[in-house]
Amino acid sequence: MKTGYEKIYERPDTLLSTRMHYCPGCMHAIVHKLIAELIDEMKLQEKTVGVCPVGCSVFAYDYIDIDWQEAAHGRAAALATAIKRMLPDRLVFSYQGDGDLAAIGTAETIHACNRGEQFTFIFINNAIYGMTGGQMAPTTLEGMKTTTSPYGRLAKTAGMPLKMCELVSQFDGVAFAQRVSCNNPANVRRTKKAIQRAFEIQQQGLGTTFVEVVSNCPSNWKCTPEVSLQKVKEEMLPYFPLGVYKEPRS
């Protein structure tokens, strides 16, 4: 065994060693890791309850070693509302994709934000239904080809992609909304900071916190992970600009 190496990083304790089912290059794995790192660093394992969605991250509870509840498709915000109301001293977050949060669960999302429910939304926006095999999502870009928009999304019939950060930042109940991405190392660090900020603001009880991660889907975008990162930069980010959309009132 070689010696003389200095350990500078290891798997966070809260991230289980279970082999993930995510496709190569998928950002879910990065966001999971960031959440696990934060739970370790902020010593929150005993205080955290997560809500899994229906979508690619449906098995998140197999990867992050915290208590979880598995919601029906679109209902994570309703569960998170009740969990936080019943256990107000816990850290509660929902982890949801675009179909879950912005299509079938739009009503639950908007009303939880409007009531200022004190939990954190972690919203993974990859502009497609990943688990069901690449159908059009509410955030699919105009002209983007999916299995249910094989000739490209038409704004005339499908509308334009929903901009959730812009939408939820309108509500008084929302204390913090930021859009981030994990398409390069600097943005990964910004994503971690955004989630940390959201968790801290939740702990201060200032209102709903919302972090949108502009993500990728190499498998259903039908490209390599490398090309998917280019597409995030060149196609997704111009329509979904990164930045802080809502800050707590000082």
Place this chain on the structure above:
Amino acid sequence: MGDIKFMKGNEALAEAAIRAGMQGYFGYPITPQSEVVEYLALQEPKHDFVLVQAESEVASINMVYGAAGAGARTMTTTSSPGFSLMQEGMSYIACAELPCVVVNVVRGGPGLGTIQPGQGDYFQAVKGGGHGDYRLIVLAPNSVQEMADHTMLAFDLADQYRNPVLILSDGAIGQIMEKVELPDPVTTKIEKPWASTGKTPDRPRNVITSLYIKPEDMEQKNIELQAKYRKIEASEVRFEEYLLDDAEVVIMAYGVTSRICKKVVDLGREKGVKMGLLRPITLWPFPVERVAQLAAQERVRMFVTAEMNAGQMVEDVRLAANGRKPVYSTGRMGGILPTPEEILDFSLQHMK
């Protein structure tokens, strides 16, 4: 003597829920059950429970899921169209084995229907209105007193079996005012080590889920659920009898219709017809054995079911009677209460 009040059925139910130690109520207004959420909203500042008026019944049942998964005693109430919206959640709750109380103050349907009392949701209640194989424990109160008593019982049964309990009331029982002796408040808390409340070092993480992606695991879950349902069938059948000892005609009815049928029995006996009433209190588990015993008795000539629907419980009575005696179905639809005379005339005609 306990605390005696003159209350609406819906109010008695709401007050009993507080006394049962309900920690979270999530609901959406709909006639004829809105008094429940209105009463609770008035009482909320005086008690230690959380009340959220949800954006829809879809949200309220999923809030119940979240609260139950967090270990709380929790309840939602609704009426027929709202209960239809909750069916997705009922299936998830049943599979995740979360204890909770759901109340359907039934009105006439189908569709938007009428706001008058109905019993058309029987199938939905006892056969499972959502997807997959699951059962709810279904209680059918027929008085304001039972609205209170069944609420206390429902919370206990839900916790005992980790199963959703449905109180299937109707617009008449929800709206009428009667004397009620309110139950004493519950003070003991039930331990729920399975609840998802934050992982402590002494245990593996708790995951509340109804997802079993491997078919072998899903089958095993079903086997466990079915074993629980058999246990409930063996232990929790409840019914009331009225003048059945010498009855030749067995009337069967539940909820408000059972009150009308008591009168039918009295009127029939005045005319010299030996009638009796078998009133299921639990619609699931159904009093199958009692019906079968009666069907096997020589003196029993027939069963008559009276319901405010096109005939739903009659199917369970026929299954239990198993062809040994004829089972006739009568009643009214559309939110109309049948009169005792209507039910009596129907019964007498079938005796000829």
